[in-house]
Amino acid sequence: MAAEAKQTCYEGSAVQSFQFYLEQSGEHEAIVQSVHSLLPAEFKRIGEGKSGLDVLGVGSGGGEVDVQMLSLLQSTFPAVPITADIVEGSAALTENFKALVAKTTSLQKVQFAWHIMHSEDYEKQVKAKGDVKKFDFIHMIQMLYYVDSVADTIKFYHNLLKNNGTLMIVIETAHGGWDTLWKTFKKELCVDAITEYRSSAEVISCLKSQGLKYDEHIIHNTFDITECYDPNSTTGARMLNFMTQTKNFHQSFSQEVRAGILDLLRNKCSTVKDGRVMFNSNTSCILVHA
Numbered sequence: 001m002a003a004e005a006k007q008t009c010y011e012g013s014a015v016q017s018f019q020f021y022l023e024q025s026g027e028h029e030a031i032v033q034s035v036h037s038l039l040p041a042e043f044k045r046i047g048e049g050k051s052g053l054d055v056l057g058v059g060s061g062g063g064e065v066d067v068q069m070l071s072l073l074q075s076t077f078p079a080v081p082i083t084a085d086i087v088e089g090s091a092a093l094t095e096n097f098k099a100l101v102a103k104t105t106s107l108q109k110v111q112f113a114w115h116i117m118h119s120e121d122y123e124k125q126v127k128a129k130g131d132v133k134k135f136d137f138i139h140m141i142q143m144l145y146y147v148d149s150v151a152d153t154i155k156f157y158h159n160l161l162k163n164n165g166t167l168m169i170v171i172e173t174a175h176g177g178w179d180t181l182w183k184t185f186k187k188e189l190c191v192d193a194i195t196e197y198r199s200s201a202e203v204i205s206c207l208k209s210q211g212l213k214y215d216e217h218i219i220h221n222t223f224d225i226t227e228c229y230d231p232n233s234t235t236g237a238r239m240l241n242f243m244t245q246t247k248n249f250h251q252s253f254s255q256e257v258r259a260g261i262l263d264l265l266r267n268k269c270s271t272v273k274d275g276r277v278m279f280n281s282n283t284s285c286i287l288v289h290a
Helices: 002-009 013-025 027-047 066-074 093-102 119-130 150-158 176-184 200-209 232-242 255-266
Strands: 053-058 082-087 111-115 133-143 161-172 213-217 220-226 270-273 276-280 283-289
Touching: 002 111, 013 213, 013 220, 013 232, 013 283, 027 066, 027 133, 027 161, 027 213, 027 283, 053 066, 053 213, 066 082, 066 093, 093 111, 133 150, 150 161, 150 200, 161 200, 176 255, 200 213, 200 283, 255 270
Parallel strands: 053 082, 053 133, 082 111, 133 161
Antiparallel strands: 161 283, 213 283, 220 276, 270 276
């Protein structure tokens, strides 16, 4: 993966594109709902008898989901000191995260450490230091698409867990809409920041090969991509740009490829209901135990 591609991921116009996608898709809302369902019991197990709790967020973006998880952890253990180390390559999204923390009352006692760098740079930094900080809870939400080696990344972060710790990985579900799109058109799409598309299938394969214990939970979500089929729709064009990670879908591909992608999206990646094309964006939340 080219270094310059990493540096431009979710900077500048890409940040606006990502935020637009979140508004349209409801993805964060679906993940947050799942977090509130799955994590209370997990947090109680992790934090039992501990005098302090340390959290690591990798690829945390604008912090929308992190803030929900940290608030949940704080409410579960109101008297226990919590630290949160945040690894995020985008300076713009980190600023969004800091602004969100500043107006979240429940997080004022949490001690934050900000690492504006990519996961692999953080890994190098940790390995170069003799004193390695360990964590009770580590989460990686929708970021394993951007690393060079899924197996090495999982192994590194799993080794940073304390006893009874949990590594939470959120990634698109195998055979879902995203997986079908990106693997069918791999040659056309895997050319920039994402050079190899991964889904829960690749993650689970790595976990099994490393002998790690895990539980997979499916986060169900669909969103409306009907406007992608209106050539005059600005919203549809912006959605297609994000879904294919291009600056201009209609100019980036040949007519044949564009038609193939639109046909696949409708017939293999979505459900058509009452004339609306609803894209299957199911996500997997995988809890890996120390």
